[in-house]
Amino acid sequence: MTKDDAYVKLFKEISQLEQKIRSIERERNLAFFQKRSDFRETYCSLEEAFIKMNEERNSDHVRLKRGIEKLRANVRGFRDYIRHIKVSGEGIDRVKERIEDIESAIANFKSSQRKSYDELLNNERICSQEVTALEKKFESLPTTTEQHAVASIYKSNSKSAASSMRPEVVAFNEFLESTGGMTGGWEQYDHGVFLRHRRNTSTTKLKEILSHSLPHKSEEAISAHIIWYEEYENKLESKRKAIAEWKSQKTAQLNQIIEEDSKEDAEISKEETIAKQKELQVRRNEDIRLWKERKERELQEKKEREEKERLMEKRAEEKRRLRQQQIKSQVIEFQMNKRKQEELRELEEFAEQLENAGSNSAQTTNRRNEFLKRDMNKVKQKLQEKKEREEEEALKQLSAQKRKESIDMKVQRDPSRILRPTKSVTSRMNSDSSKSTQPLLHIPHRAIPAWRADP
Numbered sequence: 001m002t003k004d005d006a007y008v009k010l011f012k013e014i015s016q017l018e019q020k021i022r023s024i025e026r027e028r029n030l031a032f033f034q035k036r037s038d039f040r041e042t043y044c045s046l047e048e049a050f051i052k053m054n055e056e057r058n059s060d061h062v063r064l065k066r067g068i069e070k071l072r073a074n075v076r077g078f079r080d081y082i083r084h085i086k087v088s089g090e091g092i093d094r095v096k097e098r099i100e101d102i103e104s105a106i107a108n109f110k111s112s113q114r115k116s117y118d119e120l121l122n123n124e125r126i127c128s129q130e131v132t133a134l135e136k137k138f139e140s141l142p143t144t145t146e147q148h149a150v151a152s153i154y155k156s157n158s159k160s161a162a163s164s165m166r167p168e169v170v171a172f173n174e175f176l177e178s179t180g181g182m183t184g185g186w187e188q189y190d191h192g193v194f195l196r197h198r199r200n201t202s203t204t205k206l207k208e209i210l211s212h213s214l215p216h217k218s219e220e221a222i223s224a225h226i227i228w229y230e231e232y233e234n235k236l237e238s239k240r241k242a243i244a245e246w247k248s249q250k251t252a253q254l255n256q257i258i259e260e261d262s263k264e265d266a267e268i269s270k271e272e273t274i275a276k277q278k279e280l281q282v283r284r285n286e287d288i289r290l291w292k293e294r295k296e297r298e299l300q301e302k303k304e305r306e307e308k309e310r311l312m313e314k315r316a317e318e319k320r321r322l323r324q325q326q327i328k329s330q331v332i333e334f335q336m337n338k339r340k341q342e343e344l345r346e347l348e349e350f351a352e353q354l355e356n357a358g359s360n361s362a363q364t365t366n367r368r369n370e371f372l373k374r375d376m377n378k379v380k381q382k383l384q385e386k387k388e389r390e391e392e393e394a395l396k397q398l399s400a401q402k403r404k405e406s407i408d409m410k411v412q413r414d415p416s417r418i419l420r421p422t423k424s425v426t427s428r429m430n431s432d433s434s435k436s437t438q439p440l441l442h443i444p445h446r447a448i449p450a451w452r453a454d455p
Contacts, residue, residue, distance in 0.1 A: 067109050
């Protein structure tokens with residue numbers, strides 16, 4: 001048998017037991033809760049305890065359902081949390097904490113249910129022991145004289161019951177007792193054959209067919225059985241009519257009783273309504289009190305949960321900050337080590353360059369002197385040119401001043417002056433002619449620093 005088949009069988013048995021419980025409770029209520037029942041006064045003392053037990057059972061059922069729903073909600077929330085969490089050390093710690101909380105809640109729930117079930121089993125064992133003791137007591141009570149008394153009582157009751165029956169019913173029962181029961185003294189098979197042929201055959205041919213189908217029965221017996229069956233049907237019909245009349249009378253009596261009960265109920269309905277209203281108000285106040293307590297408890301649990309989450313976030317933030325500081329210190333240390341390595345490498349390269357440049361120190365010195373000498377000549381030449389430009393500028397200003405002083409409004413045109421060289425050009429030509437004209441053997445360049453020169 002598979003697991004699913006076992007579950008199906010279990011649920012089927014549970015449903016059958018529930019149906020049996022409902023049917024037993026219905027019979028008990030019909031027997032005891034009727035106002036005109038003989039057991040009403042005796043059972044009233046137990047009715048209050050029965051109602052209280054039902055309320056406790058319903059409250060336990062509601063509490064159990066709420067506990068299961070709460071556990072289901074915690075598991076569902078944990079499943080959603082697992083789907084969206086990021087894989088990290090922090091997340092694993094949170095998952096462990098939530099798993100521990102859910103496990104502790106399930107363990108507490110199971111322990112509480114185990115205690116309640118143990119109490120119920122203990123009560124059931126005590127009740128079964130009491131019932132067994134009562135059964136043994138009842139078994140030891142009857143004696144022979146009492147048995148005869150009980151038999152006489154039973155006979156008198158049966159006689160009284162027969163006297164209370166309708167005469168048609170009594171006549172039908174006596175007819176059956178005197179003629180051999182429901183088959184008229186025949187065997188069940190023979191009577192079944194008789195009924196089958198009587199249903200499908202006309203009355204004129206019935207004897208002939210039955211004599212062939214039942215050869216061991218004589219014609220006189222068949223005729224007597226036919227007459228018996230006709231009388232049986234007449235008495236059965238009379239019995240049915242009598243029972244129908246009896247039912248109609250009982251219905252009328254029941255309606256009369258219901259009318260009387262309704263009148264009695266109308267008289268006490270006001271008091272019952274007031275009592276029910278008071279009881280309803282008490283229950284409502286109790287429900288409000290329980291609701292307030294539950295809300296306060298939920299609010300307290302929510303505050304505790306938020307405080308716990310806040311502490312967890314604070315702890316996680318502290319861990320993250322320490323981790324960042326650790327990473328930052330590692331990065332700084334790595335950068336410092338890298339910078340030291342770069343400096344060492346540069347020093348090594350510089351030392352190698354110095355070693356390579358030591359062999360060519362003389363040549364380097366001569367080249368440096370040549371570059372310095374060339375640079376000095378260029379600087380002197382630039383200073384001389386600057387001085388000459390300043391002198392020419394001063395002469396121009398002086399001549400312009402003199403021209404302004406001795407200006408003549410009569411300007412003469414001299415087109416040839418356009419083709420004559422200016423004084424600056426003439427002076428430049430004179431300065432160029434004064435310089436030595438030697439062949440250009442070397443083109444000067446800017447000096448190259450020693451630290452960039454090739455070894």
